[in-house]
Amino acid sequence: MITEQDFSKLDGGLKLVAYKHLSTGHKIIDAPVVKNYVLPLQQHIGAISQCVVSVGERVLKGQIIARPGNTISAAIHAPVSGTVTAIDQQPVPHASGLADLCISIENDFKEEWHQQEPLADEYNNLSSHDLRLLLRNAGIVGLGGATFPSDVKQTETHIRTLVLNGVECEPYITCDDMLMRERASQILSGADIIGHIIKARQCIIAIEDNKPEAIAAIQTAIDEDGTGFFRLQVIPTIYPSGGEKQLVKILTGQEIPAQGLPAEIGVLCHNVATAYAIYQAVFEARPLISRIMTVTGHGINTPQNFDVLIGTPIKECIEQSGGYREDSCELIMGGPMMGFTLHSDSLPVTKASNCILVMLAKETQAVARSVNKAHMPCIRCGKCVDVCPVHLLPQQLYWYSSSKNMERAQEHHLFDCIECGCCAYVCPSNIPLVQYYRYAKSEIRLAQQELAASDIARQRHEARLLRQEKQKQLREEKLRKKRELLKKKNTANADSKGDDKNKSNKQDAIAQAVARAKEKKAAREKAQ
Amino acid sequence: MLTVIITLAIAAIIFGIILAYSAIRFKVEGDPVVERIDAILPQTQCGQCTYAGCRPYAEAIAAGEAEINQCPPGGESTIIALADLLDVDVLPLNAEHGEEKAVATVVRIDEQTCIGCTLCIQACPVDAILGAAKQMHTVIQSECTGCDLCIPPCPVDCIIIEEVKPDIRHWVVKMPEPEIDFATPHPHQS
Numbered sequence: 001m002i003t004e005q006d007f008s009k010l011d012g013g014l015k016l017v018a019y020k021h022l023s024t025g026h027k028i029i030d031a032p033v034v035k036n037y038v039l040p041l042q043q044h045i046g047a048i049s050q051c052v053v054s055v056g057e058r059v060l061k062g063q064i065i066a067r068p069g070n071t072i073s074a075a076i077h078a079p080v081s082g083t084v085t086a087i088d089q090q091p092v093p094h095a096s097g098l099a100d101l102c103i104s105i106e107n108d109f110k111e112e113w114h115q116q117e118p119l120a121d122e123y124n125n126l127s128s129h130d131l132r133l134l135l136r137n138a139g140i141v142g143l144g145g146a147t148f149p150s151d152v153k154q155t156e157t158h159i160r161t162l163v164l165n166g167v168e169c170e171p172y173i174t175c176d177d178m179l180m181r182e183r184a185s186q187i188l189s190g191a192d193i194i195g196h197i198i199k200a201r202q203c204i205i206a207i208e209d210n211k212p213e214a215i216a217a218i219q220t221a222i223d224e225d226g227t228g229f230f231r232l233q234v235i236p237t238i239y240p241s242g243g244e245k246q247l248v249k250i251l252t253g254q255e256i257p258a259q260g261l262p263a264e265i266g267v268l269c270h271n272v273a274t275a276y277a278i279y280q281a282v283f284e285a286r287p288l289i290s291r292i293m294t295v296t297g298h299g300i301n302t303p304q305n306f307d308v309l310i311g312t313p314i315k316e317c318i319e320q321s322g323g324y325r326e327d328s329c330e331l332i333m334g335g336p337m338m339g340f341t342l343h344s345d346s347l348p349v350t351k352a353s354n355c356i357l358v359m360l361a362k363e364t365q366a367v368a369r370s371v372n373k374a375h376m377p378c379i380r381c382g383k384c385v386d387v388c389p390v391h392l393l394p395q396q397l398y399w400y401s402s403s404k405n406m407e408r409a410q411e412h413h414l415f416d417c418i419e420c421g422c423c424a425y426v427c428p429s430n431i432p433l434v435q436y437y438r439y440a441k442s443e444i445r446l447a448q449q450e451l452a453a454s455d456i457a458r459q460r461h462e463a464r465l466l467r468q469e470k471q472k473q474l475r476e477e478k479l480r481k482k483r484e485l486l487k488k489k490n491t492a493n494a495d496s497k498g499d500d501k502n503k504s505n506k507q508d509a510i511a512q513a514v515a516r517a518k519e520k521k522a523a524r525e526k527a528q
Numbered sequence: 529m530l531t532v533i534i535t536l537a538i539a540a541i542i543f544g545i546i547l548a549y550s551a552i553r554f555k556v557e558g559d560p561v562v563e564r565i566d567a568i569l570p571q572t573q574c575g576q577c578t579y580a581g582c583r584p585y586a587e588a589i590a591a592g593e594a595e596i597n598q599c600p601p602g603g604e605s606t607i608i609a610l611a612d613l614l615d616v617d618v619l620p621l622n623a624e625h626g627e628e629k630a631v632a633t634v635v636r637i638d639e640q641t642c643i644g645c646t647l648c649i650q651a652c653p654v655d656a657i658l659g660a661a662k663q664m665h666t667v668i669q670s671e672c673t674g675c676d677l678c679i680p681p682c683p684v685d686c687i688i689i690e691e692v693k694p695d696i697r698h699w700v701v702k703m704p705e706p707e708i709d710f711a712t713p714h715p716h717q718s
Contacts, residue, residue, distance in 0.1 A: 042696075092696070094696055095701070096694075096696055096699040098694060098695070098696045098699060100696045374705045374706065374708045375704070375705070375707050375708070376707060376708055377707045377708070402703070402706070429707075431704075431707070435701065435703075435704045436703065436704060438701040439700070439701040439702065439704070442700045442701045443700055443701075446698060446700055449698060450570075454569075454570055454571035455571070457571035457572070457654050457673050458566070458582070458583075460655055460656070460671065461571065461581060461582075461653050461654050463655070464653065464654065464655050
């Protein structure tokens with residue numbers, strides 16, 4: 001049992017002004033149902049999904065329209081019944097602002113569901129493997145932001161503790177908070193299903209102490225449950241406690257190895273929203289076609305939370321929230337610390353969209369995210385080192401990233417950076433540090449992709465050379481055989497010309513055969 | 529005296545056996561330097577270096593027959609990596625062999641014009657062109673290295689060079705603007 005005193009404190013981190021109250025005044029409402037939905041085929045970590053419908057095809061609500069591309073991938077479902085109008089490149093919510101393959105569906109407003117019986121309590125009789133398959137077919141991915149396919153995450157064995165992450169440490173975002181307030185018992189049911197799959201012994205639900213309503217709701221649900229499987233753990237509000245590795249460290253005191261998984265210390269971590277999605281998949285036979293999304297910020301008139309269908313254009317939710325204020329300036333997907341700027345509000349909501357944040361012009365200046373302005377030099381004050389929750393050396397990483405020394409950056413554990421943005425937040429020189437790290441990471445990933453591509457080219461070239469060599473040998477072998485045959489024939493011909501023995505032999509044989517036939521005939525006539 | 533000679537002779541025999549065994553047991557197949565050079569080369573197999581492919585060029589570099597600056601597709605980064613590996617000076621790219629492309633390219637066959645002669649299939653070093661005699665040909669663009677070797681043999685000029693479009697999965701985050709430069713004196717200061 002972990003008590004308040006046993007907390008392993010999060011090293012580093014920040015106390016931030018949360019602005020959570022902006023969007024917690026209203027209950028979660030259903031987002032408006034619209035005419036056109038756009039579903040990107042890559043809404044998760046891993047391989048892109050494979051489209052299984054064609055243009056003009058009629059689809060039902062909840063029907064699979066794209067299946068997982070490989071092991072680490074997720075299925076995508078139609079959010080409404082209607083017709084597939086296009087499968088093409090369309091802009092998607094991504095930091096690059098580039099387009100990706102999407103399926104467009106036109107709603108027929110008939111709300112016809114793809115028929116499927118909910119499993120409900122029957123799940124207790126199902127094996128872990130079957131339940132994982134169910135999650136896979138329901139397209140469940142981690143809804144905390146990483147969008148890692150949930151069925152893959154559950155393959156780990158020997159897990160004792162399930163951690164439900166209700167920390168939600170980023171400022172502004174309240175989708176998990178509101179979900180816990182309003183649908184606590186469903187979240188627990190979902191967690192129970194995960195616990196059944198991984199055979200966990202206990203489930204810790206972690207919530208930051210700035211969400212008293214959510215804490216109360218979850219506590220009530222736990223009391224009602226009464227199995228002793230669940231335990232609520234309130235933790236102090238420090239950003240970024242909600243990071244998977246950070247939270248596990250706080251709860252267990254154990255550190256997850258660099259680039260390792262929580263499973264290595266017997267823990268599995270899931271977001272509360274993922275548990276809710278799993279509940280819906282099992283008890284309502286409803287695949288992941290909607291999620292809770294916060295629309296908030298000082299640049300919006302009525303900040304609130306929506307239960308929104310995946311594929312809905314973001315602007316529909318903004319309009320429903322009273323639209324933009326006059327001096328609103330920047331649209332961010334995710335929170336102010338880790339989110340990225342959106343280039344347009346007509347982009348679709350995806351499984352990763354936990355928050356749409358509309359910033360005012362003056363706020364944008366305040367948060368050190370202005371990338372296109374020259375910043376001051378690093379003065380080596382070391383503030384970034386103090387706040388880094390992963391014990392990295394941000395100034396060294398900055399030094400190596402900006403001088404494109406990728407090898408040294410990797411030696412300094414660049415890929416352990418969780419991009420929480422604490423270092424950039426405290427930097428007195430306003431250096432957009434995370435931007436540098438993202439640049440270095442993407443550059444390294446590209447180099448790896450190019451290396452893999454050149455390896456394939458080498459293999460193909462070598463295979464071709466081998467094939468050509470083989471063909472050459474085969475051809476030569478054939479020619480050799482032909483030549484030999486010709487030679488034999490020639491010698492045979494020469495032999496037959498030489499003497500008439502063969503011919504006379506043949507004629508003898510024919511004469512003998514005729515004689516035999518005559519004998520037989522005579523014998524038959526005699527018998528008659 | 530005799531003991532010394534015998535002892536040394538026995539020691540020599542033992543070491544000889546060990547050396548002979550390890551020469552067989554730990555024999556290195558091929559030349560590791562060639563492998564390492566080949567790993568750096570871009571594997572375009574374009575032959576612009578005047579050798580038949582990346583591997584022959586790697587062998588020539590290892591043998592000291594070729595300079596490290598003959599690979600236009602690899603460009604500056606390959607030259608730097610090779611100089612690093614071989615501990616030689618970085619040279620500028622030899623313009624005789626061509627120029628480094630600013631953007632990666634692949635080829636596309638205009639299928640309406642293609643007569644199905646298979647000449648491009650025979651020219652492609654990585655088997656990235658699909659087709660058969662008197663059948664339409666097409667380029668598997670994901671396998672195309674952009675070597676452009678298929679272009680000269682085409683009798684109807686139906687092969688078009690296309691730039692590789694920016695792709696969400698190969699996107700590189702823009703590096704932020706560099707810090708304000710305090711090292712160079714302000715114009716008013718001089």
